[in-house]
Amino acid sequence: MSTLKEILTRRPVAATIRLTVPAGGARPAPPVGPALGQYRLNLMAFCKDFNVRTQKYKPDTPMAVIITAFKDNTFEFTVRSPSVTWYLKKAAGLEKGSGRPGHVMASSLTLKHVYEIAKVKQQDPYCQYMPLESICKSIIGTANSMGIKVQKELD
Amino acid sequence: MSLVINSLRSHFFKHLLCTSTAAAAASTATALIFGHRTRGLVGQSRFSDSVFFFSERYKLLSQLASKTATFSTSRSSSSLETLPTDSYTSPYLSVTIRCQKNVADMLSEALLCFGANSTSIDEHDDSEVGDEICISSIFSVSQDVKESISLAVDSIGLKEIPSYDVVMHDHTDWIKESQESFHPVEVIEGIWIVPEWRKPPDLQATNIILNPGLAFGTGDHPTTKLCLMLLYDVIKGGEVFLDYGTGSGILAIAAIKFGAAFSAGLDIDPQAITAAQHNAALNNIQPEKLFLSLVPSTGSATFTHEIVSKPTDRQHLNDKGVFTETEKFHVVIANILLNPLLDLADQIVSHAKPGATVGLSGIISEQVPRIIQRYSPFLEDIKVSKMDDWACLAGFKKINLG
Numbered sequence: 001m002s003t004l005k006e007i008l009t010r011r012p013v014a015a016t017i018r019l020t021v022p023a024g025g026a027r028p029a030p031p032v033g034p035a036l037g038q039y040r041l042n043l044m045a046f047c048k049d050f051n052v053r054t055q056k057y058k059p060d061t062p063m064a065v066i067i068t069a070f071k072d073n074t075f076e077f078t079v080r081s082p083s084v085t086w087y088l089k090k091a092a093g094l095e096k097g098s099g100r101p102g103h104v105m106a107s108s109l110t111l112k113h114v115y116e117i118a119k120v121k122q123q124d125p126y127c128q129y130m131p132l133e134s135i136c137k138s139i140i141g142t143a144n145s146m147g148i149k150v151q152k153e154l155d
Numbered sequence: 156m157s158l159v160i161n162s163l164r165s166h167f168f169k170h171l172l173c174t175s176t177a178a179a180a181a182s183t184a185t186a187l188i189f190g191h192r193t194r195g196l197v198g199q200s201r202f203s204d205s206v207f208f209f210s211e212r213y214k215l216l217s218q219l220a221s222k223t224a225t226f227s228t229s230r231s232s233s234s235l236e237t238l239p240t241d242s243y244t245s246p247y248l249s250v251t252i253r254c255q256k257n258v259a260d261m262l263s264e265a266l267l268c269f270g271a272n273s274t275s276i277d278e279h280d281d282s283e284v285g286d287e288i289c290i291s292s293i294f295s296v297s298q299d300v301k302e303s304i305s306l307a308v309d310s311i312g313l314k315e316i317p318s319y320d321v322v323m324h325d326h327t328d329w330i331k332e333s334q335e336s337f338h339p340v341e342v343i344e345g346i347w348i349v350p351e352w353r354k355p356p357d358l359q360a361t362n363i364i365l366n367p368g369l370a371f372g373t374g375d376h377p378t379t380k381l382c383l384m385l386l387y388d389v390i391k392g393g394e395v396f397l398d399y400g401t402g403s404g405i406l407a408i409a410a411i412k413f414g415a416a417f418s419a420g421l422d423i424d425p426q427a428i429t430a431a432q433h434n435a436a437l438n439n440i441q442p443e444k445l446f447l448s449l450v451p452s453t454g455s456a457t458f459t460h461e462i463v464s465k466p467t468d469r470q471h472l473n474d475k476g477v478f479t480e481t482e483k484f485h486v487v488i489a490n491i492l493l494n495p496l497l498d499l500a501d502q503i504v505s506h507a508k509p510g511a512t513v514g515l516s517g518i519i520s521e522q523v524p525r526i527i528q529r530y531s532p533f534l535e536d537i538k539v540s541k542m543d544d545w546a547c548l549a550g551f552k553k554i555n556l557g
Contacts, residue, residue, distance in 0.1 A: 031293065048378070052517065
C-alpha cells in the first residue's frame with residue numbers, strides 16, 4: 001500500500017529495463033550501454049552504484065537487475081541474486097540440467113547445499129519475510145524439475 | 156530491407172579487409188554466403204522469408220567474424236590496436252517484439268534466460284488503445300534470435316510466436332545519446348568540469364575540460380565531488396600526487412590545476428588510460444607533469460610497454476618495469492570499490508610518504524567500518540565525509556610504521 005505522499009510525488013515512468021550483469025563488473029559497454037543509453041540515463045552513475053551494491057557477492061556472478069527509468073532521465077534499480085537454477089548448476093558442477101527430469105538424474109546435492117542457497121535467496125528483497133523452510137522446499141522442487149536429486153548426505 | 160543488408164555486407168567486409176591475414180578468408184566467406192543465401196530462400200518457414208534469411212546470415216557472420224578476430228589477435232599481440240575495443244566496433248541487434256500486455260513481464264524474463272542481453276518495456280500511456288505492448292530486446296550479433304525467442308515463448312506456455320523485427324545498430328548511436336546527458340558542473344566555487352563539446356559557462360574560473368569517453372569520472376558523481384573537495388583542501392602547491400584508479404584522469408588533472416608539481420595516474424582498464432591521456436592533452440598538461448600507467452588487476456604494479464612509450468616516463472619504472480615509486484607521494488587518493496580497496500591496502504599505502512594524506516572513496520556508508528578496520532594499522536586521524544549515501548575517508552599515514 002503506497003502512502004498518499006508517495007502517489008503524489010511519483011515520477012512518470014518512461015520504461016522498465018531488465019538486464020543480467022556480472023556482480024562488480026558493470027561497465028558502460030554492452031549489455032549495459034545500449035540498453036540504458038537509449039533512454040539517456042547516466043551510465044557511469046548506474047555502473048558505479050551497481051558495482052558498489054554488489055560488492056558483497058562473489059565477483060562475476062550474474063545478477064538480475066530491474067531498472068525503472070523515469071521520464072526526467074533519472075532512474076532507480078533493484079538487484080536480485082542469480083536464479084535458483086544457476087546456483088544449483090554451480091553447486092552440482094553441471095552445465096545444463098538433465099534432459100529428462102524425473103527419469104534421468106543429472107547429479108545430486110545434499111541438504112546443506114540447499115540450506116546455503118536458501119540463505120542467499122533470503123537476502124533478496126522479495127523473499128525476506130518467507131520462512132527458511134519454505135524457501136528450501138521451493139529449491140528442492142526446482143532441483144527435481146532439473147533432474148538433481150537432493151539427499152541427506154552424499155554417499 | 157536491402158539497405159540494411161547492404162550496410163551489413165559492407166561493414167562485414169570492412170572488418171575483414173582490416174586484417175591482412177583475413178584476405179584468404181574473404182574469398183571463402185563470399186562463397187559461403189552465396190551458397191547459404193540460395194538455401195535460405197528456398198526453405199520454408201512460418202515467418203517472412205527475409206527474417207529467416209536474416210537470422211541465418213547473422214549466425215554465419217558471427218562465425219566468420221570470430222575467426223577473423225582470432226587471426227588479428229594472434230598476429231598483432233604487441234600492438235596497441237588489439238586492446239579490447241572489439242566489443243564497441245561490432246554491432247548489436249535490437250529486436251522489437253509485439254505481444255499481449257499481460258504476458259510482457261514473463262516474456263521479458265524468459266528472453267533473458269534464453270540469450271538476450273537485455274530487455275526493456277516502454278511504459279504505455281493510458282490513452283493508447285489496444286492490448287499490445289512492445290518489448291525491445293538487445294541481442295549480440297552471434298545470437299540466434301529466432302531460436303531464443305521460440306524457446307522463451309515455449310517456456311511460458313504461449314501457443315504462437317509473436318511478430319518481431321530485427322534491426323542492426325552501431326554502438327555509436329547509444330554512445331552519442333549518453334554523451335548528451337553531460338553538462339558543465341560546478342563542483343566547488345570557481346571550479347567547473349566542462350565536457351569537451353560544450354562551452355564553459357564561466358571563462359574566468361578554473362575549467363577542467365573532459366571527454367570521459369567510456370571511463371569513470373565525469374564530475375557529477377558524489378564520490379568524485381568528495382575527492383575533488385579533499386584535493387582542493389590538501390593541495391597547497393608543489394605536492395606530488397598519486398591517483399589510484401584514475402578513470403578519466405579527472406583527479407590527476409585537477410591536482411595539477413590546483414597547483415601540484417606532479418601527478419601520476421594508475422588504472423587497470425586500458426580504456427581509462429587512453430581517455431586520461433586524451434584529457435591531459437585537452438587541458439594542455441605537459442607529459443612531464445602527468446604520468447599515466449596501466450597496472451594489471453592482480454599482483455604488483457608492473458606496466459606494459461605499449462602504453463608508456465615516452466622515454467621520460469620510464470624514469471619511474473625499474474628494469475623490470477615495476478612502478479617502484481614507494482614513499483614518494485605527498486597525497487594519494489584511491490576512488491575505486493570496496494573489494495579492491497581491501498585487497499590493495501598495502502600497495503596503496505606503500506606509495507605514500509610518512510605523514511602524507513591518503514584518501515579513499517567509492518564506498519557507501521555501510522561499507523565504511525570495514526575500510527576503517529582494514530586501514531587503521533596504516534593511517535591515523537581518519538575522518539569520514541559523506542554526500543548522499545556515499546563516503547570518503549581521509550587520513551594521514553603513520554610516521555613510524557614497522
